[in-house]
Amino acid sequence: AWRMRGLDVPRVGELTRLMTMSAWNLLDDWFESPQIKGALAVDGIIGTWAGPATPGTAYVLMHHEIGDAGLGLSSWGYPRGGMGAVSDALKGSAEEFGAEVRTNAPVERILQKNGRVTGVVLLGGEELEADLVVAATHPRITFLEQLGREELPDEFVGSIERWNSRSGVVKINLALSELPDFTADPGQGDHLGGAIELAHSIDYIEEAFQDARRGEPARRPFSDGVIPTVFDRTLCPEGYHIMSLFTQWVPHEWSQEPHREELEAYANRVIDGYGELAPNLKRSILHRQVLGPYDMEQDLGLIGGNIFHGELSAEQLFHMRPAPGYADYRTPIRGLYQASSATHAGGGVCAIPAYNCVREIRRDRRRARLKERLTLRNRG
Numbered sequence: 194a195w196r197m198r199g200l201d202v203p204r205v206g207e208l209t210r211l212m213t214m215s216a217w218n219l220l221d222d223w224f225e226s227p228q229i230k231g232a233l234a235v236d237g238i239i240g241t242w243a244g245p246a247t248p249g250t251a252y253v254l255m256h257h258e259i260g261d262a263g264l265g266l267s268s269w270g271y272p273r274g275g276m277g278a279v280s281d282a283l284k285g286s287a288e289e290f291g292a293e294v295r296t297n298a299p300v301e302r303i304l305q306k307n308g309r310v311t312g313v314v315l316l317g318g319e320e321l322e323a324d325l326v327v328a329a330t331h332p333r334i335t336f337l338e339q340l341g342r343e344e345l346p347d348e349f350v351g352s353i354e355r356w357n358s359r360s361g362v363v364k365i366n367l368a369l370s371e372l373p374d375f376t377a378d379p380g381q382g383d384h385l386g387g388a389i390e391l392a393h394s395i396d397y398i399e400e401a402f403q404d405a406r407r408g409e410p411a412r413r414p415f416s417d418g419v420i421p422t423v424f425d426r427t428l429c430p431e432g433y434h435i436m437s438l439f440t441q442w443v444p445h446e447w448s449q450e451p452h453r454e455e456l457e458a459y460a461n462r463v464i465d466g467y468g469e470l471a472p473n474l475k476r477s478i479l480h481r482q483v484l485g486p487y488d489m490e491q492d493l494g495l496i497g498g499n500i501f502h503g504e505l506s507a508e509q510l511f512h513m514r515p516a517p518g519y520a521d522y523r524t525p526i527r528g529l530y531q532a533s534s535a536t537h538a539g540g541g542v543c544a545i546p547a548y549n550c551v552r553e554i555r556r557d558r559r560r561a562r563l564k565e566r567l568t569l570r571n572r573g
């Protein structure tokens with residue numbers, strides 16, 4: 194924010210437009226082709242309970258474009274070995290520094306005394322003492338389930354209760370016996386390694402959102418598809434492929450119930466949509482996995498099925514993420530910090546919340562040491 198003070202009036206104007214306008218309006222300013230606009234608009238609504246016509250989605254588009262996976266601004270990457278390889282690398286690195294990593298050890302309660310954290314209790318009752326706890330869970334889990342409302346300031350509790358975490362994302366994973374052969378660009382080639390969008394235009398995407406807003410699964414869902422096995426042969430046996438489809442929308446209320454049959458019908462419509470473009474796709478599907486908002490909440494702790502632990506809407510960004518007064522990775526409980534995607538710079542696999550959180554922890558520790566030294570000196 195300090196650097197923004199140096200911006201001149203036209204740049205402040207541009208920034209204001211970017212933060213308040215819709216992805217649709219932004220793309221209309223720069224592009225003519227409905228297909229290009231449709232493909233680019235996908236980044237404006239990924240993981241978001243908002244269509245491309247909703248004000249604020251231009252920011253979401255930018256959020257997804259400012260990453261750099263090593264090939265310059267807005268480049269994306271596939272980790273070799275899949276996303277689990279990222280967790281394994283983090284675990285390996287932590288262990289090299291002497292950490293013990295425990296999995297399948299859900300935290301049931303965070304313990305505090307007089308406003309200072311003292312440890313956690315695991316499911317099953319094991320108690321771990323700690324004067325420093327960093328929570329990377331959804332804020333509703335951390336503050337409304339693992340702590341009691343009465344242990345926190347009312348205003349803060351109100352902010353967390355109002356935290357919007359709606360979604361409507363459905364993830365579809367396909368095991369394929371062969372690569373899809375697209376009529377528009379037949380055969381194998383570089384195009385199979387990029388994003389394969391089922392998003393014919395911005396209207397197409399907006400229509401899918403409006404269906405879900407009315408409480409119906411999208412009749413013509415959009416999908417952001419990738420085939421990581423074009424690059425990474427460690428993911429499946431030779432001769433086969435995996436196609437990963439990130440799709441939207443079903444009603445966000447589906448996080449409350451499995452809706453299995455309707456999800457399968459929805460997945461059929463996504464596959465039919467791709468089938469119109471690549472006629473061999475349907476017969477090449479050996480197996481499919483369909484994960485809706487209910488699965489994401491139950492299995493992954495993504496409340497409401499929101500992939501970012503909270504919507505990227507304007508009222509939930511920067512100093513508001515996840516609550517006014519607590520956007521600096523600290524919490525109302527001393528020694529308890531937060532670093533999930535519901536903090537500033539989340540979501541996405543970017544590590545910025547964790548990096549910033551550690552910086553604040555070190556600052557607090559330095560301050561505490563200084564205070565201790567001054568107290569000792571004054572006493573002496």
Ligand SMILES: Cc1cc2nc3c(=O)[nH]c(=O)nc-3n(C[C@H](O)[C@H](O)[C@H](O)COP(=O)(O)OP(=O)(O)OC[C@H]3O[C@@H](n4cnc5c(N)ncnc54)[C@H](O)[C@@H]3O)c2cc1C
Pocket residue numbers: 298299300301329330334364439489492493494495500501502532533534535539540541542543
């Ligand atoms: C389908 C899908 C696709 C995505 N695609 C992309 C993408 O292409 N690029 C990108 O950058 N981001 C993507 N994201 C978003 C990205 O995965 C998240 O923003 C990121 O993983 C959030 O990291 P985190 O550490 O905040 O939380 P998480 O990764 O959600 O980790 C929180 C952990 O806490 C655990 N937990 C929950 N409750 C407890 C408890 N009581 N005790 C102990 N542990 C608990 C959970 O099991 C989980 O392992 C995607 C997400 C989804 C779901």
